[in-house]
Amino acid sequence: MECRVCGEPLAPFMSFGPMPIANGFLAPQDIPLDTYRFELATASCKRCRTFQLIDQPPPDKMFHANYAFFSQTSRVMQDHFENFALDIAQRLLARRDDPFVVELGSNDGIMLRHIAKRGVRHLGVEPSANVAAAARNNGVNTTSVFFDAESAANIREQYGPADVIAAANVMCHIGSIRDVAAGIALLLRDDGVLIFEDPYLGEVIAKTSYDQIYDEHVFLFSLESVRAIFGPHGLSVIDVAPQTTHGGSMRYTLGKTEHHEVSSTVTELEVAESRQGLGDDQTYDRFRQSCEASKAALNRLLGELRGAGKRIAGYGATSKSTTVLNYCGIGPELIEFISDTTPIKQGKVTPGTHISVKPPSCFSEPYPDFAVLFAWNHAAEIIAKEKAFLESGGRFITFVPEVGMIQA
Numbered sequence: 330m331e332c333r334v335c336g337e338p339l340a341p342f343m344s345f346g347p348m349p350i351a352n353g354f355l356a357p358q359d360i361p362l363d364t365y366r367f368e369l370a371t372a373s374c375k376r377c378r379t380f381q382l383i384d385q386p387p388p389d390k391m392f393h394a395n396y397a398f399f400s401q402t403s404r405v406m407q408d409h410f411e412n413f414a415l416d417i418a419q420r421l422l423a424r425r426d427d428p429f430v431v432e433l434g435s436n437d438g439i440m441l442r443h444i445a446k447r448g449v450r451h452l453g454v455e456p457s458a459n460v461a462a463a464a465r466n467n468g469v470n471t472t473s474v475f476f477d478a479e480s481a482a483n484i485r486e487q488y489g490p491a492d493v494i495a496a497a498n499v500m501c502h503i504g505s506i507r508d509v510a511a512g513i514a515l516l517l518r519d520d521g522v523l524i525f526e527d528p529y530l531g532e533v534i535a536k537t538s539y540d541q542i543y544d545e546h547v548f549l550f551s552l553e554s555v556r557a558i559f560g561p562h563g564l565s566v567i568d569v570a571p572q573t574t575h576g577g578s579m580r581y582t583l584g585k586t587e588h589h590e591v592s593s594t595v596t597e598l599e600v601a602e603s604r605q606g607l608g609d610d611q612t613y614d615r616f617r618q619s620c621e622a623s624k625a626a627l628n629r630l631l632g633e634l635r636g637a638g639k640r641i642a643g644y645g646a647t648s649k650s651t652t653v654l655n656y657c658g659i660g661p662e663l664i665e666f667i668s669d670t671t672p673i674k675q676g677k678v679t680p681g682t683h684i685s686v687k688p689p690s691c692f693s694e695p696y697p698d699f700a701v702l703f704a705w706n707h708a709a710e711i712i713a714k715e716k717a718f719l720e721s722g723g724r725f726i727t728f729v730p731e732v733g734m735i736q737a
């Protein structure tokens with residue numbers, strides 16, 4: 330296996346073991362069909378330091394016909410994307426004449442509709458046809474193609490060069506990131522900017538939030554790796570801004586240096602990454618040890634509670650919970666069911682570990698004694714919403730940054 334960014338041979342520093350598809354929730358009668366596994370092993374490239382999966386399942390395993398990810402509709406995420414659009418409008422579009430904004434992986438238009446309603450020329454690029462149709466219904470001009478150098482050239486021919494290319498939680502999914510970078514360089518106006526955000530490697534290492542590692546997240550980026558990906562295409566990082574979404578993300582702004590000043594935030598992050606040791610092999614050895622300690626602690630805690638006759642549920646049948654449940658070997662003997670608001674997941678079982686997913690109405694009938702917060706990145710929202718659970722004596726269990734009860 331070679332680095333997807335620089336071609337250096339990759340060696341894994343750890344494996345989370347055989348893993349099913351993270352979003353492969355299945356009907357109980359299909360449990361005998363739940364046989365596909367891939368090895369979830371991770372590497373940090375010794376040359377460019379891009380953190381990546383060794384193997385990624387083939388796309389037809391991950392994005393089967395009935396898979397359609399619609400942007401999370403929580404208030405917090407809606408607000409986040411409205412603010413993302415505001416950041417683009419105020420910081421990047423001001424003083425531009427008839428600007429053109431392109432968003433890659435624009436989903437149902439959760440961000441771009443705020444650009445559209447300002448009357449700004451825009452185009453969403455969303456490969457999933459039914460999601461693209463939803464975006465068009467939201468008034469967002471959307472094309473349903475995969476983004477690469479060829480489609481970038483077509484877009485430029487039809488619309489002209491882009492002033493801004495945006496992406497949120499998209500780049501980290503694309504194994505062929507070099508093709509995407511080439512397409513961006515082709516489509517971007519000389520003084521244009523690329524702005525994108527993804528879960529941040531430094532946060533994952535700091536919090537041992539290894540559940541960010543699953544099939545769809547082929548990369549976890551750092552400043553160093555973003556530079557390695559886009560530098561060869563003449564794009565420099567000119568600004569960085571940490572985000573609280575997805576348990577800790579980074580928003581990178583890139584452009585050609587001759588057209589932009591580099592913010593001091595970039596130097597600050599460079600220093601912070603060096604201090605954290607994101608370029609050192611020992612950091613990843615320590616991360617592996619932290620994951621193993623977290624796994625042991627979670628099993629110990631759940632085992633003790635079950636041994637004392639306590640009822641434990643899960644909260645949020647997230648894709649990332651698949652890594653935790655399978656890596657730790659946690660099944661229905663420890664977690665009775667997982668409560669989730671997504672109708673398509675209700676009545677199904679978790680991939681690999683076969684824990685039932687039930688609607689929130691089951692969560693309170695009656696409340697369990699404990700609930701493992703798989704959606705820990707939404708902890709504040711959930712704790713506010715589940716006052717009655719806490720008042721009934723229920724407690725949330727987390728494993729990020731450490732295994733333990735959440736003090737409400």
Ligand SMILES: [Zn+2]
Pocket residue numbers: 332333334335336337374375376377378379
């Ligand atoms: Zn590399």
